[in-house]
Amino acid sequence: MMKVAVVGAGLIGQAWAIVFARGGCEVGLWDGDPQASARALRLIAELAELLQDKGLLDDAAGAMARIRRETALEQALADAAYVQENLPERLEVKQEIFARMDALAAPGTVLASSSSSIAASRFTDELAGRARCLVAHPVNPPYLVPVVELCGAPWTSPQALDDAQRLMAGIGQKPVRVRREIEGFILNRLQGALLREAFRLVEGGYVDAEDLDATVKDGLGLRWSFMGPFETIDLNAPAGIRDYCRRYGGLFESIAREQTDTGPWSEALIDTLEAQRRRLLPADGLEARRLWRDARLMELALHKRRTARDA
Amino acid sequence: MMKVAVVGAGLIGQAWAIVFARGGCEVGLWDGDPQASARALRLIAELAELLQDKGLLDDAAGAMARIRRETALEQALADAAYVQENLPERLEVKQEIFARMDALAAPGTVLASSSSSIAASRFTDELAGRARCLVAHPVNPPYLVPVVELCGAPWTSPQALDDAQRLMAGIGQKPVRVRREIEGFILNRLQGALLREAFRLVEGGYVDAEDLDATVKDGLGLRWSFMGPFETIDLNAPAGIRDYCRRYGGLFESIAREQTDTGPWSEALIDTLEAQRRRLLPADGLEARRLWRDARLMELALHKRRTARDA
Numbered sequence: 001m002m003k004v005a006v007v008g009a010g011l012i013g014q015a016w017a018i019v020f021a022r023g024g025c026e027v028g029l030w031d032g033d034p035q036a037s038a039r040a041l042r043l044i045a046e047l048a049e050l051l052q053d054k055g056l057l058d059d060a061a062g063a064m065a066r067i068r069r070e071t072a073l074e075q076a077l078a079d080a081a082y083v084q085e086n087l088p089e090r091l092e093v094k095q096e097i098f099a100r101m102d103a104l105a106a107p108g109t110v111l112a113s114s115s116s117s118i119a120a121s122r123f124t125d126e127l128a129g130r131a132r133c134l135v136a137h138p139v140n141p142p143y144l145v146p147v148v149e150l151c152g153a154p155w156t157s158p159q160a161l162d163d164a165q166r167l168m169a170g171i172g173q174k175p176v177r178v179r180r181e182i183e184g185f186i187l188n189r190l191q192g193a194l195l196r197e198a199f200r201l202v203e204g205g206y207v208d209a210e211d212l213d214a215t216v217k218d219g220l221g222l223r224w225s226f227m228g229p230f231e232t233i234d235l236n237a238p239a240g241i242r243d244y245c246r247r248y249g250g251l252f253e254s255i256a257r258e259q260t261d262t263g264p265w266s267e268a269l270i271d272t273l274e275a276q277r278r279r280l281l282p283a284d285g286l287e288a289r290r291l292w293r294d295a296r297l298m299e300l301a302l303h304k305r306r307t308a309r310d311a
Numbered sequence: 312m313m314k315v316a317v318v319g320a321g322l323i324g325q326a327w328a329i330v331f332a333r334g335g336c337e338v339g340l341w342d343g344d345p346q347a348s349a350r351a352l353r354l355i356a357e358l359a360e361l362l363q364d365k366g367l368l369d370d371a372a373g374a375m376a377r378i379r380r381e382t383a384l385e386q387a388l389a390d391a392a393y394v395q396e397n398l399p400e401r402l403e404v405k406q407e408i409f410a411r412m413d414a415l416a417a418p419g420t421v422l423a424s425s426s427s428s429i430a431a432s433r434f435t436d437e438l439a440g441r442a443r444c445l446v447a448h449p450v451n452p453p454y455l456v457p458v459v460e461l462c463g464a465p466w467t468s469p470q471a472l473d474d475a476q477r478l479m480a481g482i483g484q485k486p487v488r489v490r491r492e493i494e495g496f497i498l499n500r501l502q503g504a505l506l507r508e509a510f511r512l513v514e515g516g517y518v519d520a521e522d523l524d525a526t527v528k529d530g531l532g533l534r535w536s537f538m539g540p541f542e543t544i545d546l547n548a549p550a551g552i553r554d555y556c557r558r559y560g561g562l563f564e565s566i567a568r569e570q571t572d573t574g575p576w577s578e579a580l581i582d583t584l585e586a587q588r589r590r591l592l593p594a595d596g597l598e599a600r601r602l603w604r605d606a607r608l609m610e611l612a613l614h615k616r617r618t619a620r621d622a
Contacts, residue, residue: 117562139530139531144533145529145530145533146529146530147525147526147529147530147531149526174525174529174530176518176522176523176525176526177518177519177522178517178518179516179517179518179519180515180516180517182512182515182517183562183565183566183569184562184563184566186512186517186518186522186523186526187526187530187531188562188563188566189508189512189566189570190505190508190509190512190523190526190527190531191531191540192508192562192563192566192567192570193504193505193507193508193566193567193570194501194504194505194540195540195544195563196504196563196567196570197500197501197503197504198501198540198541201493201497201500201501204491204493205490205491206489206490206491206493206497207487207488207489207490207497208488208490209541211487211488211497212487212497212501212539212540212541213538213539213540213541213542214458214485214487214539215458215460215487215497215498215501215539216501216535216539216540217535217536217537217538217539218456218457218458218485219450219456219457219458219485219498220450220458220498220501220502220535221532221535221536221537221539222455222456222536222608222611223604223608224527224528224531224532224535224536225528225532225533225535225536225611226528226532226607226611227524227528227604227607228523228524228525228526228527228528228532229502229505229506229509229523229524229527230509230520230523230524230584230587230588231524231588231591231592233506234588234592234597235597235600235601235604238597239594239597240585240588240589240594240597241581241584241585241588242581242582242584242585245576245581245584249575249576250575251428251494251495251499251503252495252499252503252506252507252576253573253574253575253576254494255494255495255499255500255503255504256503256504256507256572256573257573258494259500259503259504259507259570259573260571260573261567262564262567262568262570262571263564264560264561264564265556265560265563265564270552270553270556271553273541273552273553273556274551274552274553276541277541277542277545277551277552278551280542281542281545283550283551286545286546286549286550286551289546290546293534293538293546296537296538296618297533297534299614299618300533300536300537300614303610303611303614307607307610
């Protein structure tokens with residue numbers, strides 16, 4: 001059974017621990033604060049029970065038995081084939097922990113960061129083992145949302161990326177390869193493009209936040225939850241994607257000419273959005289709504305699993 | 312029971328007929344070509360059976376009994392409280408049919424077009440009854456995808472828009488209000504913004520079409536299928552959407568500065584995408600995949616109905 005290390009026992013580290021253990025890996029969990037890793041282990045156990053109740057984890061006790069809390073980083077890395085780092089999103093933090101991990105880990109161990117916004121080249125360039133370092137960016141929470149963006153620095157070896165890809169696919173995640181470093185990787189760039197247009201439409205008085213959300217959740221977002229945007233347009237013209245581009249390229253080009261502003265989101269616009277959202281959901285309801293969201297994500301994960309089996 | 316008219320019996324007209332009949336309306340179906348409306352009636356009956364089998368229509372025979380084929384436009388419009396027009400997407404076609412409908416329909420009848428790209432102001436400005444004309448843009452197929460974009464011309468009466476909104480909500484669709492005319496309305500502008508970034512990322516060699524689709528269907532698209540983009544970010548920062556904008560506005564502003572090109576999609580890029588898609592799905596598999604897509608949309612519609620009931 002493959003041994004992995006999870007470095008940092010906050011929310012993302014806890015989530016990764018359950019993902020790896022559910023996938024059959026032995027997990028060494030380490031945090032610089034031993035109290036944090038002890039608390040994390042209790043939270044992970046609760047989470048494992050919840051996932052088992054929902055049908056998203058076969059054997060909670062078995063998974064928990066595969067997670068070991070380590071008090072020394074050296075011990076966590078010993079024999080680990082793969083390390084998933086989850087410390088705070090600050091460059092100097094990443095630089096320091098990667099230097100320590102590179103010095104401690106065996107030569108073949110892959111060192112991956114959960115970083116969402118700092119490219120691997122910025123914190124691995126001076127390391128002897130920089131060829132085995134990469135970013136493996138999850139979406140929160142990874143036990144419900146399978147995509148993991150894998151992005152190496154220019155010097156990351158294909159071997160390290162292939163190893164990470166094989167591991168992720170083997171434990172039921174969905175690895176995607178980002179082939180050159182770029183700010184925001186793929187997911188947040190797509191999200192950013194859509195959000196900018198959404199903000200612009202509210203700012204221009206074309207639609208309110210509630211109706212814009214409905215346009216996505218009761219329209220545009222349905223196909224995207226099982227096909228993605230390219231397959232969607234490939235099926236939306238008789239002869240496929242080229243045919244689609246010929247039919248609708250002009251419309252989208254015309255729209256794009258109005259989508260070029262790059263300034264910051266204005267304070268007035270943020271006030272408008274905050275006011276519209278708080279009318280729909282008072283601030284003291286945010287936490288309950290997050291639990292609702294996670295319950296919906298669980299139901300959707302089960303639904304997708306069932307329909308994929310039937311397909 | 313409300314009487315509605317469906318003008319034009321192509322794919323969209325057929326879909327609207329089943330949506331209205333399923334919702335309890337009496338439907339008069341008319342097409343300039345009587346053979347087309349006769350054929351449409353047979354296809355609608357098959358569709359009704361399919362939806363009944365899938366659990367998305369309680370009583371196919373009852374719904375079919377509410378659809379009447381009309382051979383005269385005047386007859387179809389007689390007593391109709393609402394008309395949904397579905398002729399080809401050409402300005403002169405819309406102008407001509409709206410002039411005819413405005414001359415024939417009773418004064419209180421709402422006249423709506425399914426147009427996806429022609430604003431109501433362009434084909435209603437000279438009509439005596441222009442205040443009752445608007446666009447009600449569906450997503451195909453509307454019996455599975457509930458969103459309907461309602462967009463009036465500057466002279467459309469609030470009454471006509473309210474009537475359309477009430478009707479759509481009453482038959483189980485999800486009307487959204489587009490408060491000023493804009494090219495592409497809301498849905499296609501959001502789609503266009505995301506597609507442009509998707510094309511750009513493939514063109515730049517950052518990701519291939521398959522992995523980009525996976526980033527959406529196994530990541531970004533999951534929440535959007537039940538929440539929409541604003542609620543998503545509202546829940547993704549501890550104190551809500553304002554907090555989110557403060558934390559991530561800088562990242563998205565930085566990304567936006569690289570998202571300003573407005574040229575047409577290049578032929579080389581379209582070749583690349585066509586080649587990548589055809590490797591995943593040969594051209595002779597497109598039709599079967601569309602049936603798969605519709606089956607998945609049906610399963611998703613049922614899933615959303617169940618989870619909404621449980622909530």
